Amino acid sequence: MTLGRLEPEIINPSGRGGIILLCDHASNHVPEGFFNLGLTDDDLTDHIAWDIGMADITRKMCDLMDIPGVLAPVSRLVIDCNREDDSPTLIPKASDGISIPANNDLTSQAVAARKAAYYDPFHEAADKLVQAHLSEGLVPLIVGMHSYTSVMDNEERPWGAGFLWKDDPRLAQAMIGLIERETDLKVGDNEPYSGHTLYHTMQKHGADHGLPQTTLELRQDLVLGRGMIDQWAALIADCLDECLERSDLKEIKHY
Secondary structure, rough: OOOOOOOOOOOOOOOOEEEEEOOOOOOOOOOOHHHHOOOOOHHHHHHHHHHHOOOHHHEEEEEHOOOOOEOOOOOOOOOOOOOOOOOOOOOEEEEEOOHHEEEEEEEHHHHHHHHHHHHHHHHHHHHHHHHHHHHOHHHHHHHEEEEEEEEOOOOOOOOEEEEEOOOOOOOHHHHHHHHHHOOOOEEEEEEOOOOOOOOOHHHHHHHOOOOOOEEEEEEHHHOOOHHHHHHHHHHHHHHHHHOOOHHHHHOOOOO
């Protein structure tokens, strides 16, 4: 199959509010010719296909804060932009127990075609924004925008929000403290996932440059509907505004 390059959605590329938002699971779009990957329409509106709510929260925050954002153009089931390009789950064969027929027995050429069409444009756009800030002497905060299900493997997840980090804890720890101050939610520190295992986008566009970075995770039952989305966007924006005033988050620092 010949695949045309599909550019990500780039919001406010000239924004210089000190933050860059990267939403690598923004969309549940499956391009024509993939025939829904062999899945049902219900599968493609479920959490396996995208991070529910986060595209809208990203757009709202970019508007509120005069900051840029990049939203991946296709479902994570087509190709997962938050995976290393040689990861065995770059193109998942199954997700949460659901087999993905079109992703089995792919040739190396088919994988390379998806990567060139959908994965590379996302990361190239993110890198362009980071380099634009650095060339102007700016040290942006890099935030990955994610959401997660309230139950996984029959276990309830008690965290209303979580912040992931790998080697550089600065931004994650600052945001954990602020969200705990502003809400009564249980906030995860490298929960429900760990930045030590799932952190490609933040590593590539944040940590590798010495920039403060974290992945934000919001529980999906708390981001349903415009009211919740607007509330979260305003809250996270306010907390990040406070982070912009911290001297320890103005430095390039390699760990």
